[in-house]
Amino acid sequence: MANLAIANLSKRKTRTLVSILAVAIEITLILVLVGLTKGTLNDVASRIQNIGADILFLPPGASSILSLNNYFMHINLKDSIIATEGVKAVSPVMTWMTNKLGGIGGNIIFGINPKEFNNVGGNLELLSGKHLQGEYDMLVDRRLAEANDLRLNDQVEVLNHQFTVVGILKAGVGARIYIPLTTLQNALNEPNRVSLFFVKCQSPEQVGEVASRLEKSFPGYQTQLSETYAQDLAESARGINQFISAITAIAILVSFLVILLAMYTTIIERTREIGILKALGATKAYIVKTIVTEAVALSIIGILCGYLLSFAAQTWMSNAYPLITIIITPSWIILAGILGLVSGFLGSLYPSYRAATLDPVEALNYE
Amino acid sequence: MNNILRAKNLGKVYRVGKIDIHAVRGVNLDVEKGEFVSIVGPSGCGKSTLLHLMGGMAKPTTGKVFIEGTDLSMISDGERAKIRRDKIGFVFQRFNLFSALNSQQNLEIAMQICHNGNIDHQRIKEIMKLVGLENKLQHKPLELSMGEQQRVAIARALVNNPLLILADEPTGNLDSANSYKVLYLLKDLNRNLGQTIVLITHNQEASKIADRKIEMKDGMIISLS
Incomplete structure (x- = not known):
């Protein structure tokens, strides 16, 4: 047969x-x-998890897909969050999607305060160059740099401003592009506003409790555990x-x-x-x-x-x-x-x- | 039991449009074990239809066919298929070999169907030797002459050691030299192995090779000898 x-x-x-x-x-x-x-x-989920924060604190109605968010919170919330029992550090981040430099639908930019970002665990590992210092400094990760043939001191136009690439980062942590938080806030005409807070807890065992406390203290706001981010992201992408x-x-x-x-x-x-x-x-x-x-x-x-x-x-x-x-x-x-x-x-x-x-x-x- | 095949008042009617065509009418026939019977008659006289009825390939409109006492009209399609594979070997005018398979594989298929997938390669070699084609095992039909193709078809019909071979115009597509070889091969099988054969032919000369000749016309048997 x-x-x-x-x-x-x-x-x-x-x-x-x-x-x-x-x-x-x-x-x-x-x-x-x-x-x-x-x-x-x-890729998105692992990059968020690799930041090292325990909790993402998001405004009411925000999506787990950070690039889809149009909601902003006042930066003053940071003080209240850090005062919450069990919270060790907080990093305010503003996100923005740019259609520059390739990627599927563009690339997400994180506006950060480098010191605060590092405090929540997100040690950005430099492969070359230096960290953000000047107002129009930009960090890009290795994959983005290779894809666009970017080198140190190259100029990139984003939000009608010329940014200088001052550092190339190891890929796989957070966004592919980082600029100073205040620069992004000013460029978007949203001073004192942020998209999310990354929260670091005093101990890993407390993460669930801290998230509950935050949701109780800030009714309507959302917390997203970094540990379950991949699963939640997949569900959001139904x-x-x-x-x-x-x-x-x-x-x-x-x-x-x-x-x-x-x-x-x-x-x-x-x-x-x-x-x-x-x-x-x-x-x-x-x-x-x-x-x-x-x-x-x-x-x-x-x-x-x-x-x-x-x-x-x-x-x-x-x-x-x-x-x-x-x-x-x-x-x-x-x-x-x-x-x-x-x-x-x-x-x-x-x-x-x-x-x-x-x-x-x-x-x-x-x- | 010496009676292998019995046709009793066998009839077959085909309906073409609004017209009934009586292909076979009231045929009574017995074939004994070891006989070589030829059924001869002009084209369209119902010989092939009779062969299909005797081989359980078609169902009669009237009458019955018995193979070793089993009434083919009383059994299922599957049981008729079992009778065909276990007890009957067909030889056709157009050889009907699988063109994509070589001679050996053509015989293997028949053996697989009969023996639940088991193949006896020695038996295949012996049968191919019997038909004089032991050196053509790996040849595909198109690599063989017409006469050789028909001999492979006879080998395939023989490979499961059937009770009865039904040969439908086996020389119809052959030249006279090859026809002669095929007919004498059938004759040898009958004489040396006691193989029971029913040969259908329109050729009066070819029919003479059989021990017994049955003449048909208009679907009926008109003479038995």
Whole structure:
């Protein structure tokens, strides 16, 4: 049976290649899309967690996705927060999204007071240059610098001001761009306003209690634990997950239809062969198995090609767009493979049923 | 039991549009073990339809077919398939080999179907030797002459050691030299191995190779010899 399936695959090369390509594209679409989304969310979450703060204190109605926030709080809240029992340090941060310097939808800028930022744990590690000192100094991380070919003392225009790159940071902590807090406040015409406070607790065991105290003391304001930020961010991005589900469903449907069409065409082409199998005494189950084996073989080759194509796409995108992170996880590799197999299997069911129920004499006389 | 095949008042009616075509009418026929029977008649006289009915490939409109006493009309499609794979070997005019497979693989498929996936390679070699093609195991049908293709088809029909071979115009696509070889191969199988064979042909000369000749016309048997 396997011989017949393999021989038929190699005999009808164009049909085989198109079917394999369809499954491969299904797999690639799923893995790259999911990898891109997960990669971006993971990257954002890990960068926030790497700051080292325990709690993010956010204004009422703010999103966990910091770049989406348009809400500001008065900087005076800092004094009340730091007075809360269990709080060790507070760093006010203003965030702003710029469409400069690449990235998906732009790059987030953190306006910070370097000393306060370091006090909450966010030791920004300089690879070269110096920390923020002047009003229009800017720090960028290594990935952003490489992606934009930025060097120390280069000028970058943001918010109608020329900033000088004074330091290149190790990537992976907070934002990719840092400027002084007051500069960003003034540029946005929002003096004394901030987007969020990073809070450091006196001990890690107290984080939950401190967050509760803050929410009690500041009704309506939100606290976000750094430890669960990745999970909360993923939940906030529910729309993205629905989008992924929709694209995945479409990819599966297309692959299912291509396999269905390919196998249906092959049944028409091979009607006489099915008649021969029936003359030889093949049961309906045997014929169904023969067709399904062929479809599954097509799907397996397509899945393997899809994996290769996905890793090739990952490598290419990482080189072409250095700020993009694509994570292809083993669990999604397995899931995409299962989805590819299921779509191939389902696509072969109707053609195999049709083949199995063909009249043997009519099938043998088919021209 | 010596009676292998019995057709009793067998009839087959096809409906084409509003017209009923009586392809086979009231055929009564017995084939004994070890017999070589030819059924001869002009094209369209119902010979192939009769063969399909006898082989359990088609269901009769009237009458019954018995293979070793089993009434084919009383059993399911699956059981009829089992009778075909265990007891009958078909040889067709157009050979009906799998073009993507070589000779050995064509025989393997028949063996797999019959023996639940098990293949006896020695048996395949022996049968291919029997039909004089032991050196053509790896050849695909298109790499063989027409006569050789038909001999592979006969080997495939024989590979599961069937009770009965039903050969439908096996020389219809062959030149006279190859026809002669194929007919005498069938004759040898009958004479040396006691293989029961029913040969369908429109060729009166070819029919003479059989021990017994049955003539058909308009769906009916008109003479038995």
